[in-house]
Amino acid sequence: MDAVDWDKDDPFEEQREHVESPMRRLLFEYGRPYWFSMAVGFGSSILARALDLLPALLLAVAIDAVFGDAVFHEQVPLVVLPEAWLPTTASGQFWFVAVVIAGSFVLGALFHWLRNWGFNAFSQDVQHDVRTATYDKMQRLDMEFFANKQTGEMMSVLSNDVNQLERFLNDGLNSATRLVVMVVGITLLLFWLNPQLALISLAPVPLIGVFTYVFVKKIQPKYAAVRSSVGKVNSRLENNLGGIGVIKSSNTEEFESGRVEDVSRKYYDTNWGAIRLRIRFFPGLQLLSGIGFVLTFVVGGYWVFTESGPGPFTGTLQTGTFVAFILYTQQLVWPMAQFGQVINMYQRAAASSERIFGLMDERGRIERDANAEDLEITDGRVEYESVSFSYDETDGSVSQETQRANRIIDDVSFEVDGGDTVALVGPTGAGKSTVLKLLLRLYDVDEGSIRIDDRDVREASLSSLRRSMGYVGQDSFLFYGTVEENITYGTFEASREEIIEAAKAAEAHEFIRNLPDGYDTMVGERGVKLSGGQRQRVAIARAVLKDPDVLVLDEATSDVDTETEMLIQRSIDHLTADRTTFAIAHRLSTIKDADLILVLEDGRIVERGTHRELLESGGLYSHLWGVQAGEIDELPQEFIERAQRRQARTDVDLDDD
Known part of the structure; x- marks a missing residue:
């Protein structure tokens, strides 16, 4: 498969297309704070390489002056020294050159060490800042972004x-400096x-x-294609390792x-x-x-033998100068060959930088106002x-009819008094969870408004809005860690006494106390060492400890047995007392005591009222209640046909995904 095909499948292709000068941006935005270590690296590399040439x-001086007939003090590297400093005897000149060469190696080693420190410090600091900045940006993106990307890709x-x-940043910049x-x-x-032989x-x-x-x-x-394919391999591996239990139970290892x-192929x-x-x-x-x-060896060697320039070349070429040319030309071969390695590293880094900055430049639909004031909830209305x-x-090119047909939520209006409990029920895909995601501003409304205590949630800072919310899903x-660390997540300064009180309120204290290490027991990856009901109660304890003004319960008891549900x-009844609560439920018995029940279908509220009022109305709610009560034979044919159509639409949506 060629690179173009991979680009089409690159999940970050759209982001990469808008990134300009990624490497310049990397160096100027993230490298500038560490100019000192970079300057040390560059300066030391220049001095070290200059000493490498000495x-x-x-050696050419020694050959031409010490062993030949050239004038010692007129040689190229010595003209910067006063003539009085230079020895006059052959042996003195020999040892002088030896000492200078040894000194160049000692100084070169020092500058090589400084070079390595500078470039390594620079690369590690920049890499650390880029990773943390990228993660910080990623976790602040809208939920819509995560719905369209796989974990392995990110x-x-x-x-x-x-x-x-x-x-x-380390080897590439170092090699580039050395090359130059x-x-x-x-x-x-x-x-x-x-100059004549230099042209050759x-x-x-x-x-x-x-x-x-x-x-x-x-x-x-x-x-660019390679970077995309790496993300696909990671996504497949992450997906499979996350579902290893299903793979084993389904016998689908092969x-x-x-x-x-x-994907590896x-x-x-x-x-x-x-x-x-x-x-x-x-x-x-x-x-x-x-x-x-x-060419240097052939032309220069012939020149030395004949003692006159071959062809158009004029003058003489001394043996020491010829030896210097051979050595320098040999030294030039490797840097020129290494130039390709530098370009290779640069292109790899540029491809990665495009993906990184493409993600950093991602713009969400939620507008964040840095000057927004904190939300202070008094009544919880x-x-x-x-x-x-x-x-x-x-x-603007999409018609209003098309926009309306694509709506998940359509013209929803209701009011909740502070301290009341509101339940949202309805068939799968009715939009129940989306309604509450809008309250949390995981998404922003397209039309209309949501207000808490008469204040639009879009006018409040996101941190204060979500700080006032408690969520149990x-x-x-x-998270991987102890039971205590998971209860205190988001309320990190809580004392052990407060943690225990929250666990008691969540009916979790007794089972936690019986764990091998109590509150210090490790729960494993994603809490796999605890049962589903235990995980739910830990999550409820987390919400209790947070003491939120508004509570959101998203089918908090749907996947547990009857005893655990009780x-x-x-614990939920304790938690919902005296606070505004929203509850999503498929199991209608858990919400029959709610102050208000909203029945959603196709993104619209089709019924509202108390449990008794909705049963007496004989509408969708009463039919859903009949399904859960086992009264399937008594359901009207119209309800069954509507359920079949809804299920067909849900299956199509899943296939499209």
């Missing part, structure tokens, strides 16, 4: 893409020593430039191994395409670099006024 030049950005930056210093330094020295030695450089340009144009899309093999093909191009480029680059060495919402953003997520319902 021994070959001193992990690929936070882990693989961020880690890819380190190699360039070596190429520029050697070029200047060669022209200083013998540097003849392949233009060819290397063209060769590298072609490589960059071809490799860039391939690396099937899942095949699916992992498929696609990654293999994509990565191997980039590798094939790379392994053809580097030997070719080294071959071009070697041409300069061969909640009002929905003509609220409509759809998950798909629309523009059907699938109570527990215990959980008791």
